[in-house]
Amino acid sequence: MIDLDASLRAATGRLAEAGIEGPNREARILLMHAISADQTGLLRRRGGELTSEEGAAFQSMIDRRAGREPAATIIGHREFWSLDFLVTADTLIPRPDSETVIETALDYRRDRPPARILDLGTGTGCLLLAALSEFPDAWGLGVDLSPRAADVAQTNAARLGLAGRATIMVGRWTDALNGRFDLILSNPPYIPHGDIPGLMPEVEKFEPHLALDGGADGLDPYRLLFRDLPQRLMPGGLALFEFGIGQGPALTALAESVSLKVLDLRRDLAGQERVLAVSHL
Structure with a gap:
């Protein structure tokens, strides 16, 4: 003993x-x-x-x-929005910063709940499934380029009793989509490629670079997503994008350059700008 x-x-x-x-x-x-x-x-x-x-x-x-392997991947799960999510090496670990996305969705849509929710780059499914837990009449679609990450999201939907209202598909952003959504959520890769080797070992060594690498300046995914947003967002709809420290001004300018209406730059609990809220004009 x-x-x-x-x-x-x-x-x-x-x-x-x-x-x-x-x-x-x-x-x-x-x-x-x-x-x-x-x-x-x-x-x-x-x-x-x-x-x-x-x-x-x-x-x-x-x-x-x-x-330096993260505790979440060692034990295989992490709490997010008071829900328990399975985590694997194929997904980002859900972080408290990302809960700002759900808080912003509730602030803007508590009185006008969405019927259709889209989560782009769903990973564990934490954003989509947390939103569905708050909007009980909504249906949601989560999209991820990684088949293994999509499997994790599907498993989490079943574990949380939300599989009947959540569909998970493998795809590249909105490439295979035709419909429109009332609420779009995304935590895309936003780390500049050259910064990845300098990240904490827990992130650089153990989290999927596919979900981290945002190109030379970290903004490549937003360029693609913003361009297609008017075709994916319902009139009066809301889109929420998580972003990295210091990227708010560049993202605001990028959104406005493609005629998106910037509604808010929401700060996280640490006081950092974290979530961009937009609609289309």
């Missing part, structure tokens, strides 16, 4: 040495997964011991995290 508290202390030290931010929190998350317990369950086990199987599982997870 293995002393639980000693194992947790050792793991925290190991992660701190590896440069992991919040090493005790990260170690606790992995330990809870190793012993199949929530925080209450972990508290009840403190002062006790781990079985050999639990100890081995925990050590393996700590080894991976010390190698």
